[in-house]
Amino acid sequence: MNLNYTEEELAFRDEVRAFLDKKLPADIAAKVKGFRRLSKEDHQRWQKILSEQGWYATHWPVEHGGVEWSPVQKHIWDEESSRYGVPRSIPFGVNMVAPVIIRFGNEEQKQTYLPRILSGEDWWCQGYSEPGAGSDLASLKTRAVREGDHYIVNGQKTWTTLGQHANMIFCLVRTNTEVKAQEGISFLLIDMDTPGITVRPIITLEGEHEVNEVFFEDVKVPVENLVGEEDKGWTYAKYLLTYERTGLAGIGLSKAALSHLKELASRRLKNGRPLLEDPTFSQRIAEVEIDLTAAGISNLRIIASVEGGGVPGAESSMLKVKGTEIRQAINDLARRAIGPYALPFVEEELELDYDGEFLSDENAAPLSAQYFNNRKLSIFGGSNEIQKNIVSKMILGL
Ligand SMILES: Cc1cc2nc3c(=O)[nH]c(=O)nc-3n(C[C@H](O)[C@H](O)[C@H](O)COP(=O)(O)OP(=O)(O)OC[C@H]3O[C@@H](n4cnc5c(N)ncnc54)[C@H](O)[C@@H]3O)c2cc1C
Numbered sequence: 001m002n003l004n005y006t007e008e009e010l011a012f013r014d015e016v017r018a019f020l021d022k023k024l025p026a027d028i029a030a031k032v033k034g035f036r037r038l039s040k041e042d043h044q045r046w047q048k049i050l051s052e053q054g055w056y057a058t059h060w061p062v063e064h065g066g067v068e069w070s071p072v073q074k075h076i077w078d079e080e081s082s083r084y085g086v087p088r089s090i091p092f093g094v095n096m097v098a099p100v101i102i103r104f105g106n107e108e109q110k111q112t113y114l115p116r117i118l119s120g121e122d123w124w125c126q127g128y129s130e131p132g133a134g135s136d137l138a139s140l141k142t143r144a145v146r147e148g149d150h151y152i153v154n155g156q157k158t159w160t161t162l163g164q165h166a167n168m169i170f171c172l173v174r175t176n177t178e179v180k181a182q183e184g185i186s187f188l189l190i191d192m193d194t195p196g197i198t199v200r201p202i203i204t205l206e207g208e209h210e211v212n213e214v215f216f217e218d219v220k221v222p223v224e225n226l227v228g229e230e231d232k233g234w235t236y237a238k239y240l241l242t243y244e245r246t247g248l249a250g251i252g253l254s255k256a257a258l259s260h261l262k263e264l265a266s267r268r269l270k271n272g273r274p275l276l277e278d279p280t281f282s283q284r285i286a287e288v289e290i291d292l293t294a295a296g297i298s299n300l301r302i303i304a305s306v307e308g309g310g311v312p313g314a315e316s317s318m319l320k321v322k323g324t325e326i327r328q329a330i331n332d333l334a335r336r337a338i339g340p341y342a343l344p345f346v347e348e349e350l351e352l353d354y355d356g357e358f359l360s361d362e363n364a365a366p367l368s369a370q371y372f373n374n375r376k377l378s379i380f381g382g383s384n385e386i387q388k389n390i391v392s393k394m395i396l397g398l
Contacts, residue, residue: 005072005076009072009073009076012073012076013076013080016076016077016080016081017080019053019055020080020081020084020086023049023053024046024049024084024085024086025045025046025049027352028042028045028046028085028087029084029085029086030085030352031085031087031352032085032086032087033085033256033260034352034363034366035350035363035366035367035369035370036350036351036352036366037208037350037351037352038087040123040165042087043087043090044120046086046087047089047090047120048120051118051119051120054067055067055077056089056094056118057094057098057117057118058073058074058077059094059095059098059099060094060098060099060102060114061102064102064110064114065114065115065118071303072303075299075300075303078251078252079251079252079255080252081252082250082252082253082255082256083252083255083256085256088253090123090162092123092124092125092126092161092162092166092170093117093122093123093124093168094117094118096124096126096170096240097113097117097124097126097170097189097240098113098114098117099239099240100170100187100227100236100239100240101113101114101227102114103236103239104187104227104228104236104239105227105228108224109189109224109227113168113189122167122168123162123165123166123167123168124166124168124169124170125160125161125162125163125165125166125168125169125170125192125214126160126161126169126170127142127157127160127169127170127171127172127190127214128140128157128171128172128237129157129158129159129160130142130155130156130157130158131156131158134159134383135382135383135385135386137172137237138181138182138185138234139181140172140173140174140185141155141174142154142155142156142157142171142172142173142174142216143155143173143174143177144173144174144175144186144188144221145175146175146223146230149222149223150220150221150222150223151173151175151188151220151221151223151225151226152218152219152220152221153171153173153188153190153196153216153218153219153220153221154216154217154218154219155173155215155216156213156214156215156216157169157171157213157214157216158202158211158212158213158214159202159211159212159380160199160211160212160213160214161210161211161212162210163192163199163211163212163214164199164201164209164212166192167191167192167193168189168190168191168192169189169190169192169214170187170188170189170190170227171187171188171189171190172185172186172187172233172234172237173185173186173188173233174186175230175231175233176230176231179231182234183231183234184231185231185233185234185237186226186230186231186232186233187226187227187228187232187233187236187237188221188225188226188227189225189227190219190221190225194219194220194221195219195220196216196217196218196219196220197214197215197216197217197219198214198215198217199212199213199214199215200212200213200214200215204372204373204376205372205373205375206345206368206369206370206372206373207345207347207369208369208373210373241381241382248320248323248324248377248381249295249299249316249319249320249322249323249324250323250324250327250377251292251295251296251299251323253327254292254295254323254326254327254330255292255296257327257330257331257334258285258288258289258292258330260334261285261330261333261334261337262276262285264334264337264338265281265282265285265333265337268337268338268339275337281333281336281337284333285333288326288329288330288333291322291325291326291329292326294322295319295322295323295326298315298318298319298322299319299323301315302315302316302319313394314390314391314393314394314395315395317382317387317388317390317391317394318387318391318395320381320382320384320387321378321384321387321388321391324377324378324384325378325384327374327377328374328375328377328378331367331370331371331374332371334367334370334371335367335368335371338360338364338367338368341359341360341364342364342367342368342371343368344359345365345368345369346358346359346365347365349363349364349365349366350365350366350369
């Protein structure tokens with residue numbers, strides 16, 4: 001196994017760097033690096049730049065406008081984009097529903113939806129979870145009943161990330177109650193403007209409107225919006241989840257956050273000396289750095305096995321657990337580093353153009369917000385406990 005980059009991969013890295021030097025808008029990078037709020041417009045502006053470069057749909061086949069990067073190229077992109085302050089890609093259209101449409105959708109669905117995802121015309125959200133169906137997703141109850149050329153949908157989805165911006169939602173719905181739970185689920189594409197849909201915000205710990213509840217009351221969905229076959233949605237749903245879990249470890253993001261933490265700890269003083277030189281604090285940083293280095297190598301190891309024709313299996317669950325624990329540990333150390341400034345929260349400081357008085361010169365508000373927001377990392381994409389169940393079964397054979 002060779003974990004070093006080849007000449008071609010190094011050339012690709014140079015190309016990525018040249019592109020980011022030239023095309024990444026400075027205001028957007030400043031927001032990402034300063035952990036500030038990004039608007040819908042920021043995301044759309046950056047997506048357009050990526051699309052023009054042909055680098056937006058890295059998982060898609062070339063015939064549909066994708067670029068088919070190798071796993072190593074994707075890894076290089078993740079590392080470099082985290083370092084430069086590239087906004088995270090909103091995955092629901094490009095990385096989640098698109099692979100399902102490409103694999104299981106009909107020609108008309110491909111012709112209709114894929115170009116609109118590439119152009120940014122459609123903003124998708126994910127309608128999987130329900131109040132009684134999270135880890136146990138197959139127990140979902142949102143009902144779709146066929147009436148002529150339509151399904152009539154009734155029920156509720158929850159935790160719908162950025163659903164307030166979306167004009168399309170892909171939903172798992174129950175089309176059959178007579179069979180085993182997994183066998184009566186279908187995959188529907190629903191226009192959010194259809195009468196009967198209500199979106200209500202859920203405000204998270206740090207005061208953000210990032211997630212929503214979505215209610216469906218007698219919503220009429222044309223049957224041509226069914227993906228694949230009726231009652232076969234569980235297969236498509238699981239296929240999508242393999243895409244969702246890819247990249248959740250966030251190694252590149254942790255590297256960027258760790259270097260920010262070190263810089264912060266070198267400025268903050270404890271007993272007149274930089275916090276970074278405090279034995280207890282520097283030991284904590286060292287522990288996290290060792291874990292991150294090990295996780296980075298595991299990530300490369302998994303990439304190398306995929307390059308060699310393998311399929312990422314339970315190792316990605318291991319990486320999700322470890323990677324998200326590391327990200328939360330770095331957030332926790334940043335919270336400790338800013339000390340008392342982590343407590344009072346000035347929401348306006350999250351805006352890049354805030355010109356009021358700052359609580360501290362340490363970017364305290366965004367760091368606190370990030371600490372709270374990233375509690376989600378060990379919950380979504382399959383909670384860490386569920387990932388541990390997978391590891392215990394598949395790797396440890398328990
Ligand atoms: C910020 C955020 C954004 C999200 N965005 C979306 C979205 O856009 N679309 C969407 O559909 N969903 C979304 N989700 C939902 C997410 O997928 C679920 O929260 C997740 O699957 C967990 O389900 P739950 O919240 O119902 O918790 P539960 O499944 O009720 O779990 C509660 C606790 O019990 C543990 N647990 C459950 N079952 C087991 C088991 N068998 N063994 C051991 N422990 C277990 C869990 O790990 C957890 O700690 C989002 C969630 C969050 C927090």
